[in-house]
Amino acid sequence: MNDKDLSALIRMAMEAERLEEPAPLRLTWARPEREETAARLRTMVTGIATLAAAACLGFAALVWMKPASPTQPLAHQGGATPAPEVSEATVPVVELAKAEPEVGSVIMAVFRDADDRCSCIQINEADFKGRLSEVGQAEILRTALANACHENPRQVLVIAMQGPRHELPSTTAEAELLAAAIHEEANSCADDAMCISSRAVAYIPSSVTVLTSTMAY
């Protein structure tokens, strides 16, 4: 075996190692413009395995609750946009600070019924003031349970996430993927919130803060 083949083998071994590195949940095939691809992929695996039907989403409803969009600034109305006045004076160049990414919060609640089946998953976009760690537990749970999609659950698993908006699930496809992944972990964690949380972070970008909680009835 010559050195080129050995080098190729070594490179392949290193690449294979990287396969096991956790990828951010925002899988490229879950982005809005690729929902068609995601749907195509799910159709493909239906005959093999159904991602979204990880014992939960196959028959469960995913409820996406979004707050009303903030009012956009009025666009300039009437006539052409006035040309800016140009001063002949030297304008100092000001280097703008890099804008901080906009931060958002999302609360995912997985409702299980008395038969231990996942009956529905609800996602609420929250508008918390301050860091997630400073938000009271009660407020997080209140947000999670607002307009609950299940009236009498046996258990509710709540996953609160806060981070750059672009890192949070923003489409149904992304939310389903995250929910399916976390639900799969939840099944193997025997309802242990710490276990679920530690597994869940593998599917969520490192820039996102994660809190989990379970409520049992």
Add this chain to the structure above:
Amino acid sequence: MTASARGVPGNNFSGRRGTPPGPAGMSSIAFPMPDDLPQPLAASLPKRDQSLQHLTLRAAQGDQEAFAALHQRLGGGLHRLFMERTGGRTELADDFCQKTWVAVWQALEGGKYDPERAAISTFVYAVGYRVWLQHMRSAGRARAHLDAAAPGMAALGLSEDPAAGSRLAEMIQIVRDCLSGKIDCGLSEEERWILRASTSGVTDRDLAKRLGVAASTANTRKQAAYDKLRRHLEKLGHRAELPGQNDAGGE
């Protein structure tokens, strides 16, 4: 038990089944892997990532949920790899991913994957590599790849022999285990580093700087490391198939 997560101070945890209604506490802490795998079976599996092993074992028995979980665990990495190989062509990367996973499922279902020979991630990688090479061939670029890169590996990747994929996976796994020190190939830690660095594009001159030796010495050490790896592979019966040649160590 207290816990801490990214940016979150620890809080007391409670919330097991049967707890009275009410908030069950915030949490996040590293937790041991599930231990529901039958112990004699678990003990007999090669010592690799247990959770992936568990999923693979279940998937090989037809467990579609386990396969879906495998897909979730490795799909992101596979897609990232194809994006790099295709220069960011999303549709192509998607197509390669689909073909790879279908082939992996078929191999699992058909009993063609042996966990003793390669980790599932290595197997998925090997299948993906063959998918990519087959695309290169259909696009008329396989010849260039064969000539310019690694003729033996490319030939193995393009081989119509159904066992070629498993063989490729096994070879990659051996090298993986050698590089990580999981098996003793006779490589020192320095030699393992040299192999990784050299493959990553570090020149002999840079190797020499980092090792604090002359460039010729660095090259000698590099060749010695290659030789050790080559001998170890050959000892296990692996020699790259070259186009038009029969491989004495083949299957």
